Amino acid sequence: MALQLRDLEFCYGATPVLQGLGTEALPRGEFAALVGPNGSGKSTLFRCAAGLLRPERGTVALDGHDLSQLSQRERARKVFYLAQDTGARVALSVFDIILLARKSLHRGYALAASPADTHAVEAVIEELGLSAFASRDIATLSGGQRQLAAIGQALVREPDVLLLDEPTSALDVRRQLDVMATIREATRRRDIVTVVAIHDLSLAARFADRVLVMNSGRIAQAGAPAEVLAHEAVAETYAVGVHLEHSARGTLLVEPYIQV
Structure with missing residues (x-):
């Protein structure tokens, strides 16, 4: 059971952004990274997959079912898109913003939270290691903590598909590792x-x-990281050379360099 995009095409006016884009099946429990230069169409792809934009052609299918056949509300329950800008502009606690995300699942936004909703929020806060910050105003948290709270808003809705647009941007090295590890673990769990x-x-x-690897509105290459990142499509996409090696800890390292 998986997510699959087939022959997606989308234009902004007369400018093509997605050009016959398709992916192989992306299985449940799997964490995929979408890479590509600015302007390659990554955010547009996410918006089409989430139903926020309507492609001129093509399908987005989950477990073999065309998501365009669902109502916007039904689709939003299955696919959650977290945009890059999650700026904290409200004076609410971490618990409250995650609770609001949970309550948005219910038609009419009931004023009182059900015991099930409260339990779901508490479980997500614990899962993400945010218990010590649950009562803190979201605006007082660090960038990494705010990003985890935003991911909590996504997870508490229990989606089948999670689309995250640059969740590590503007984070320090430790927070980048924390956020990526948390996303991977939540995906599998x-x-x-x-x-x-x-x-x-x-x-x-x-x-x-x-x-x-996305380039000019298409998926240029896809597969296991070690195979894909060594492929010439990556060098062509970024106009750089790419050197791969494993660290002493066994971690795959990627070194882009300018060819002269």
Whole structure:
């Protein structure tokens, strides 16, 4: 059972952004990294997959079912898209913003939270290691903590597909590792499909089960990180050379370099 995109085409006006884009099946429990230069169409792909944009052509299928046949509400329950800008602009606690995300599943947004909703929020907060910050105003947290809270808003809705647009941008090294490890563990534990758009090829190699290289509105290459990142399609996509090696700890390292 998996997520699959077939022959997606989308234009902004007369400018083509997605051009016959397709992916192989992305299985549940697998963490995929979507890499590619700015302007290659990664965010547009996510918005089409989430139903926020309607492609001119093609399908987005989950477990063999075309998601375009669902209502927007039904689709939103299955696919959660977390955009890059998650700026904290509200004076609410971590618990409250995650609870609001949970309550948005219910038609009418009931004022009182059910015991099941409260339990779900508490479970996600514990899962993400946010218990010590649950009562803190979201605006007072570090960037990494706010990003984990945003991921908590996604997970508490119990989606089948999680699409995260550059969740490690502007984070320090430790927080990048924390966030990526948390996403990978949650993906496996919950048996969901997760796709993360990311620029850091070493992070993609270290944490992803699969890497998809996007260039000019198409998937240029996809597969296991060690195979894909060594492929000439990566060098062509970024106009750089790419050197791969394993560290003493066995971690796959990716070194892009400018060819002269």
